[in-house]
Amino acid sequence: MNQSRMKKISMSFGILGVVAVLILHYMVFFWVPTESSMGIVQRIFYIHVPSWWVAFISFGVVALCSGMYLWLGDDRLDAAAVTAAEGGMIFTTIGLLTGPLWGKIAWGAWWTWEPRLTLALLLWFIYLGYFLVRRSALNPEKGKRLAAVVGIIGVLDIPLIHVSVSWLRSLHPEAVVLNPDGPTLDGSMLATLLVGLLAYSLIFVCLFTVRYATELIDRGTQIQDV
């Protein structure tokens, strides 16, 4: 894919993302009704869930690209994996910071060592390890391969995070969208959540393409310098 085509894709996703973000903020603050038991603080839900959604997608991309990198050895796949991991870390941090702000009002505690929270924090540390392994290896190629292994192992934590609320005793509520009996959310809340998911996904795709292009240019110029 050439640079101008990538630029066009990232621009169009960026514009759509900004429009979706504006619509999301209008819906969250002026349109969606206040939840009956938790009150105004429940509005954090509309950024908390999309941030985890994007984080899970990015770590899925990391695992996929890492697996293919180990198989094919193409440096572009490693560039895509490291780009997705960076985005994943940003959105995991958003999820980990917005959750306690909601939990303090809803549960009366900033943090509890309950299964979902603990596994989510573990995910953050696994991908922190991904960057540390990458940078600490003396041989950069070996560092890339080791990081790819960490990226693949790390993604195994995601299904555990998802099922932790139903398999283990957890403070987190059961899934309200991906529920076997169908979504249990009110229609307007579900619509706002879907706009949130779309907005965050578009912003992520836009930033991912920009960052991926930057990574390729960076690697290309470093090779030329050598």
Added chain:
Amino acid sequence: MIGFMRYLLTNRIGLASIVMVFCYPAVALAQSGGALPLGSQTLGRAYWHVFVAYAIAWLLVAFWIAAMSRRLFRIENRISKSVDD
């Protein structure tokens, strides 16, 4: 009347009904969720928590964009240096 009151106070069922009459408003208030209807939080910490959560989310995205632009600036500098050399 005095005889009836004396009967109520000495009889266990009568005493229980007097207690229920006096306690009912408190029980009803507790079951209704307090003076405010559910979900009608007005001012207070909850607003700050929502504001801070949204601010954190967009500040972190802005941080990622800033990190990317700094990286691009560094690449541009490196390319221009190598062209000068």
